Amino acid sequence: MNLFRLFGDMSHLASILILVHKIQTTRSCRGISFKTQALYVTVFVSRYLDLFYDWVSLYNFFMKVFFISSSCYILYLMKMKFRPTNDPSIDTFRIEYLLGPCAILALIFHYKFTVTEVLWSFSIFLESVAILPQLFMLQRTGEAETITTHYLAALGAYRAFYIPNWIYRYWTEDIVDPIAVTSGIVQTALYLDFFYVYFTKVLQGQKFELPA
């Protein structure tokens, strides 16, 4: 563990807490893409199967359990508790265009041809693009509640923090994980447009609005 990864994980944790807080306090999941949230459940479940056979640390164990359970809880909030506030008609990104290519990529690029390793690769690839339905929705509506933008900023920062972590691990442990690194760079790059508006508008106290 190093500070970069710790900051990344804390940022990831914060993003989920911000999202749950937003849904609970506004009693609404308006502006949140159900498809993106469902993709995150897929990501966590397919990646953390090693919970059942591989022990890393107590920290690692609890974080994995937290990510799986909190992402399922968010789906519950969106589909059951606050269902009327979820508007599927603006959540129109075709996720089969993400699932298919990620599955193919996972079959080509993996560290070992076993079910769990291929699923692990799949989850890494899928995570890198899972935010697209959400960003697509933001693009369509052209605006977002401030709290939603804080959620997205924390979520984007998480993988960005992992990049210096990978550089650090390369120097100190001589470890390189090419699948995670390339996907992580793609994942972070997808947020660049968002970050630009977030830093120049939201953090200056203005509303998040995309130019018409």
Place this chain on the structure above:
Amino acid sequence: EGNPVKHDEL
């Protein structure tokens, strides 16, 4: 059966 790469990150 060990992983070729350590999956110790989240």
